[in-house]
Amino acid sequence: MRSVMVYEKLGELIRCYRNRENKTQQDFAKEAGIDHESVIAIEKGEIPLEHAVLKSLLVVLHIPMAEIVAHLVTEEVSTELWLSLLEASLPSQDRRLCEDIVVHVLACCNEDCEDLLLRLYQMIQKWTGSIEMRLELLDNVISFARSRDLQSLVAKGLFYRYLVERDDFSRMEETFQSGQAVLHYVELLPRDERVVFYYKLGVHAFHIDRFYESIELAKLGIAEDSSVSTYKAYSTLLICSSYFRLEEYDQAEKYLKVISQFPFSFVQEHVDFLTTKLLEKRGNVDLAISQLQKCLTLSSHKIGIVNALLRLYLSKNDCTSAKHILQQEQEYLSVDYLNPISIKGHAYYFINKGKWLHRWGKNSEAVDCYIQSVSMFVELTENDIELLRKMERTRLNMMNAAKIGRNLTDTSVVQLSQELDTYIVEIQKKGIFKNSLLRD
Incomplete structure (x- = not known):
């Protein structure tokens, strides 16, 4: 109290x-x-x-x-002062205090309160504190808009709510459902916000492997956008990438040509990278590696290129090139984990690095890398980490057994398999694999 x-x-x-x-x-x-x-x-x-x-x-x-x-x-008290009080109170993350202030702001609403509700939405959405608290505050404002039958402001509130909720990268499947709920109100949003919403929900779909939905949403955004905008360019890129992940390479190449026509500086970098990935899928692996090496020297976003190279070097057992690129990791590892692309890229990197360390017989370090990958998505306790260590050590021992030709019916191999199953079941109960890449 x-x-x-x-x-x-x-x-x-x-x-x-x-x-x-x-x-x-x-x-x-x-x-x-x-x-x-x-x-x-x-x-x-x-x-x-x-x-x-x-x-x-x-x-x-x-x-x-x-x-x-x-x-x-x-x-x-003036409305402006209540808004100032809310802005000053948000950093304290005092939920009860901020809710009290929001109530007083809403009490200032007259018949024409659209601007006031919009300012409230924007202030809460842009603040970078507790996601849970921001959602509760937005829910209060949305409920008020519903009580006044202000449907366009309900739509706008749900849109802003989704923008906040999607920042919780540990619940991407659940928050995607929230985004889909906004689709029922999307026609009430201004055109520019519809473009933004379709793109962001499309990206969201892509990162949870719903590639057909990603394509559909990106196309809806493009249809709404009458300008030559960065959102239209990124939406086209999203369509291309989705078709690539669906292994529909002819369609991916079609949209790659469309992307190349946009007059933005970031376009060529993405076109070059996707071109190398298509070369690989067409069987031109050596040319793909050569082009990726050029991309790495020019690109400002290196982690995706590094992952592609490490994977290709693994397929060709090119230890020298892999060692060289791993020794340079300080150049492309970042502490910016503020978006799913960065998180996923770094998570894949630690998996790829772990595979190389395992190949070099450094199993303990390999396990550390796999755990680091999982930790990009899940906050791990010491018990979780130890459980993951046991699982990975057992898995690597089974791989070694298979490598030296031991039969799956050997007593020791059967025992390893039973141990691995036990660890996996326990980890699944804890939900550790829910969002991590190791679930694949």
Whole structure:
């Protein structure tokens, strides 16, 4: 339960904290950057609190936000000040406080409140704190829009809610369902937001291997976009990549030609990379490797190219090239895990690195890499890590047994198989493989 000091007026609260900080009215006025007469008037309750003074109450006088809000409830407060209070309160991640402020903002809504609700949506969606808290705040605003039968604002709220929810990369299957729910309202969104939504949901579909849905959504976005925009270019790229993953290479080549016509700097890099992947699928592996090596020197996003090279080097047992590229990993590994493309790329890298370490007999280091890959998607406990170690060691021992030609009916191999099954069942119960690449 939050403890709030009791004063009849906000001015009394300010005076109490000013005295506690041993500051005169002149001291506070100087540090707050306001005139002395305004401080006197604020403490007397003769003028309302303004945005310019709010930060000083928090920073100079160290008044808790909860106490400021509690005292403002009985006073006349502008909508702008309530919005300022919400913006200042969000970083605290105090859910109850922020919900209280949102209620007061909504209480300011008159008959024409579209702009106010939109500002609330945008403020909550753009804040980068707790996803769960942002969703709860958005739900409050969406419920208000429903109660007023403001269907276009319900649609907009669900769209912003989806943008927040899709940032939880540990629940991509579940959050995709939320995105699909927005499809029922999509015609109520402005055209530019429909374009953004179709593209983002299409990318989402791609990353959970729903490639036909990804193609359909990208095409819907392209149909809505009458301009030559980056969204149209990326949507075309999405269609091409989806057809590639579906092994429909003629269609992938068709859309690759369409992509190459867009006048954006990022286009050529993607065209070159996809061209090398198509060369590989057409059987031109050596040419694909040569082109990938050129791409690696020019590309600003190297992790996908590195993964492709490591995989091809593995197929050709080119240890020298693999060692060289692994020794340069500081050049292409990033700490930017803020999107599923980056996360998936790094997860694949650790799997590919693990395969090479296993080939070189460094099984313990290989297992560490596989665990690192899983940790890109799941927060692992020490017990989870130990369980994964046991599973991977057993799996690698089975691979070694097969490599030296031991029969699957050998007692030791049967025992390894039973151990592996036990570990896999336990890991599946924990849900560790739910989103990781090792589930494949």
